Amino acid sequence: MTKMFLTLRKQHWAFPPEFHLPRLSLPHLNQKMIIALVILVPILLLTTFADWLPLQKPLQTNLRAIMQWPSHVHPFGTDRMGRDVLSRTLAGVQLSLVVGFSVAFIAMSFGLFFGTLAGLFGRAVDRAIMTVVDIFLAFPSLLLAIGLVSIVGTGLGPVVMAISLADVPRFIRLQRSLVLSLRSRAYIDAARTVNASQWWLMTRHIAPNTISPLLVAASIAAAHAILVEASLSFLGLGIMPPAPSLGNIIRDGQTYLEQAWWISTLPGVVILLIAISLHFLSDGIREALDPRARK
């Protein structure tokens, strides 16, 4: 009788109610997400279809039109080799977005895995993981990325790797704190009483409930990664010219700041716009998922 009761209960309770994954269908878009999309979508469209725009190619030089003022032919002007700054900026944005989203994805995945491990198993596992995390967190993030780039070299892959490695510890720490706060909830105890395995707890009860805060952090991390990549390239340690990246375009223009202010300033405005939109996106996701955050 007791046994039957338990199996019944197991069927009934061990399956969690549908967990609340973000429902991001159109009616659920809030004001902040709309602001984010209004900025982000045109930028995405422009970068995706940059090849079809009536612009000079990013690497094409034109020595008869060097350092020209912004005009309808060159909306962002031209640089010292007569290259079109807008088309270079769009190519740079493409690269920035790749960097931003890969870093966010990589950092989030590793953070999810190691953070859950640390939080759920505690003791030695936790101590081992957190010791390493604390050592990594002793470096300011850009400096850690600079140090890593000096070892792994320049270019897209190494830069993504360096920035991700600098971000992973932050995600591990976040995920661990989320897991710790979830671990003592009543529904976890309930699942434990019906003999749910660690794996089951982890994949069915804990991880799904930490996804939303992680997503919020990930969109901030994407914005941050874009800024770090730009900073690295600006310092000459990221993407190497002639391949355009927002950072090295701005660095290029630095020398001609007085004669051609547009080379440096306009791509910077684009970085700022992307960063703003990603921040609105993260605020928007948070509001959509956590009604308490709405004020």
Add this chain to the structure above:
Amino acid sequence: MLAYSLKRILQLIVTTLGVVTLVFFTLRLIPGDAASAMAGDTLSGEALQRLREQMGLSRPLGEQYFSYLRGLLSFKLGETITTGLSISSLLLSAIPITLTIALATITLALSIAVPLGTMAAFMAHKGYRTLDNLITGAAMLADLMPSFWTALVFLLLFSLTLGIFPASGTISLEDPRAFLMRLALPVLVLSVTQIAAMARITRTAVLEVLSEDYIRTARSMGWSELQVLFRHALKNAALPIVTIVGLSFGSLLNGTVIVEFIFTIPGIGSLLVYGINSRDYQLVQTLIVFYALIFVTVNFVTDLVYKKLDPRVQF
């Protein structure tokens, strides 16, 4: 407090040792080794071996590690490979400049951000949304501006167009006025981000305190609004503000690398970029360790101040 400080000091030592070990062994992971990475294709055979010996790379790894530790402890850090200058003396001349910039930025940022954030909180509390929205919006914008871009815009505006601050020139303490004028622009640039972060935290903290019972009590006792705001609210909001000063020190250090690069200021940031570009791993390794050391120490001090301000805090 004493037990707590001791525990934190122990933690500090462990973290520092971890940092040194991590940096040391990571740099040994370079494909080939540091010597061949540095030489590129320019050296071969015997010359490369000589460089290796000069850099101490031919000794066993354990011996290299301990001699490096000994060097750090006695501040004998060897010479840079490219110029042969002593790293310790380079650091001694560079660290004060970077720290001056950092401390000046924190002072300037706090003196602007705290009143600004308090004002925004007060306005939000009273229901005047416009000014509050204006301040919060500006803070968000300032927070997201990449510092190298802000630096270039300020350079364009304040030195190339208006001619207020010099964009280049020597830096020495012998001419204090020139020294200040030269450092003014970098400090301004770094302050922008710091003010944004601090003002935001101040606003949230003060706003939270303003709805406490003891604030209502203070009001009912006849204190004026200003007295309530600065003597009661701000004092109780100090904790998060101290925390953000400590936390944002990391981003401040990041920023110093960039402004030093742009304004050609001979601080540790410029040294670092120089070290990486000339593949001087000895120098890079030491600088990264020092950055971490500064950051870890600041966090340690922040924790102590935190504990001092709020004895209830348990760690």
